[in-house]
Amino acid sequence: MTPFQTRIDPSSDAFAAQRQGMLELIADWHALEQRASDASAKSAERFAKRGALLPRERLAQLLDPGAPFLPLATLAGYGMDDPDLARCVPGGSQLAGIGQVSGVRCMVVVTDSGIDAGALTEAGNQKLMRCQEIALQNKLPFVHLVESAGSNLRKYRVEKFIRGGGMFYNLARLSAAGLPVLTVVHGSSTAGGAYMPGLSDYVIMVRGQAKAFLAGPPLLKAATGEIATDEALGGTDMHATVSGLAEYVAQDDAHAIALAREVLAAIDWPRAQVPPPNQAPRPPRLNPDELAGVMVLAQRQPIDMREVIARLVDDSAWLDFKPDYGSATVCGHARIDGYAVAFISNNGPIDPAGATKAAQFIHLCNQSGTPIVFLQNTTGFIVGRASEEAGMIKHGAKMIQALSNSQVPHITLHCGASFGAGNYGMCGRAFHPRFCFSWPNARSAVMGGEQAATTLDIVARQQAERSGKPVDEARLQAQKSEIVALFESQASAFYTSGHLLDDGIIDPRQTREVLSLLLATLREAAARSPHAMQFAVPRF
Template sequence: GYDMYHEYGGCPSGGVVAGITYVEGKQCIVVANDATVKAGAWFPITAKKNLRLQEISMENRLPIIYLVDSAGVFLPMQDEIFPDKEHFGRIFRNNAVLSAKGIPQIAAIMGSCVAGGAYLPIMSDEALIVEKTGSIFLAGSYLVKAAIGEDIDNETLGGAATHSEISGVTDYKMKDDEECLKTIRDLVGKLGPRPTLGFNREKSLKPKVAPKKAYEVYTENGAKPYKMVDLLETFIDADSFTEYKAGYGRTICTGYARIDGWSVGIVANNRELIKNKSGEMQFGGVIYSDSADKAARFVMVCNQKRIPLVFVQDVTGFMVGSRSEHGGIIKDGAKLVNAMSNSIVPKFTVVVGNSFGAGNYAMCGKAYDPRLIVAWPSAKMAVMGGAQAAKVLLQIQVSAKKKKGETVSEAQEQKLLHEIQAKYDKQTTPWYAAARLWVDEIIDPAQTRETLSLGIAMANNGRMDDQYSTGALQT
């Protein structure tokens, strides 16, 4: 991924090309090893990406197709991928659990499947193998020679003929890649019907505002205040928005809408500077007690009504200071986090701008199980903004130098400040976040509607708990 594993020459896309798509009219997940990246070897991020895709499959009961061509674990980093709970072995555990849940898994052995990587296709429901290129074995010919002295070539050891006609490990022998892919399509096309959750959907209406107008509402650096409703109108169905508590807690915009016909509840940060009825000025993008209270209530109502939730993030965090602390901002924020964390309806998150600190948490960041979380190219994700963080880090570093008896001039301080901020700003970009799977994808703002519709259709295949409970809720 982006800016990762420099010491090993990088690992583009984690060595895996994957996504959610349609095969023969059925929504599926496809996971394909990229053998041009370190022979398809598994880096730590490769395992993380595969586990995320299996998680999406499990939550939404989507068939998953594996196109396998992998040399197994990347040995120089084996300690970071082999033994822990969320490491390589978890993938095979998930294979078994997916199968037990009745979620179809089809694997095509199109290249080498070595060592632990040999289990993934064989723990799938059905396995295809391509003649001459596909092979599968726990140990390759060189290791067999070293271990037991047996001379054998890879094709005889674990090729298509061996596993289709002798061992019975694979189910279909394919003459080439093209036949293999056609057979996969045929198998998927013959899958039986699946029950759905029956989420409310009506005829789709185009947005009132053209999706590309989003570029005009949200400026690239995000400095210009804007009305969140104006942004929502670029991806929700025309005239479908019914705002909830429109005059209260206005730094968060809540309401019901339709996206491509699907009924959704929207929780979105409003970036306007607001003067409330009490005469208090409230900064846009900041969560106050009243907005947290409103959003928590709305999330609970959507769960009662079984309506999927869409969170739109452009948040700098919760309001600070004595007035907020005395007003109970911590308990009001906790109420929102509780209501959102315990949601039984599917949640989706779009990061359009800032996603800082506890604001990320309250607005359904990655830690809170969104079915999909996507980011616009304008997104920034961090504990706090770059300028503020750089000043804090500068104070720490200058203090450490002074304790050692070193003097720091103003020019040196400025140089250090710029270095710290440049590094910090690089780490807040959506590319940095996506490479580490903090978000599932970076999307063109004009694709927001299409992406959310695909996600809701996906979630409609899943299952949902019968009862919504928040436990001990702060009041």
């Protein structure tokens, strides 16, 4: 492989302007994350009075100090749970990510009970189910720190209730797949929150704090007239001595978390025996920090995506695949931490040659078992009479078919534009990549707002001409403004991430670190053979 020769000058004004724009977007993203942290911290006094740790404190004590942790879906619910963006608290009232607990790589989810007592939201449900899906696909133990008031009855939606059953379905599948499900109950866990420990393999409850019941005292009285205290109905001691729901009793939050770490250490979860890389890892020659200024922020401005790849891969070395054929579609081999990885990206729209090239490359990666990283930056499949005559539809279909039936792991990263069917061909969310992340500048839409507005303008004029009616210019101008505003409001990475259309936003400068962690997770999953069973472990 040959080290890539960059054409970007980090000292140029253009680079400085792009870097400044990217840093501002990163700051906006972190400000939204901080909004959730601040909202949770407002409950600090209430937590302190009962001797409890705040959710972020629980997470910090659970994770191995100094080990990498990859947060997931930190903007979940932004613009979804509350349409007022100025006050919307993102995160779905869940903290989640991939991290290490007692040396074991796990999927970790912590109810952010500092916000609305941990009541389940639509975004929170979707986030939790996505985390369960990731754990199942990548053979990760599932550790859940629970404290939930159940569903928010003031924001009840029947579809949320029905879809929410997937959380429990997934827990049963995880257990049956031989993946340990460990739940710590820190406080009141009502209704749906009670099924979390009920479907877990190991349950730890905090004495005097944890309570689990399908119906709390108010609902119980409303439904049956029976009167019972929280403790008698579902307290820790009752579940530890009578119902058998709890395996372990903790004296406080810190003790419960220590027990969780001890359980994971005690079951001796097998470390995957991953073969060492064929080549020694080498850092990139080009500085990954430059990615903040490399990526253009204007969608119409071209960029050679090899400039991005060269700042992600070992030694900035790259083996270009068919560089002179379908040149707007970039395919090639590289290494990260010594391990082989393939990249597919875009330097423009996907044309017939680019589609067939990508389809062939996907097949070759399946032959060699090489994971593929898709760096999305495309305006879509090329349109026009010439491309239609060249068979764009059938050649694009080859790419879609190859992608849809590929057996190697896919990682998708939205780096810039993701428009039209290009989102599909480049392994968008609907094509089930193992992981999907976005840079804060990314934009996704079926087409640009201007193109959509112009298309509808042309259609309206044609209709007026056929009917013999005069064109209402004022109405068309108003329609155009509405369409552009509609498309623009939904195109940003903040909006798509808020609607769980990716697994989260990442800082471009940390992309190599993220890819390294994800690829290591994939290798461990391929090498691990859990003791799968026909059914989940039943509780007795």
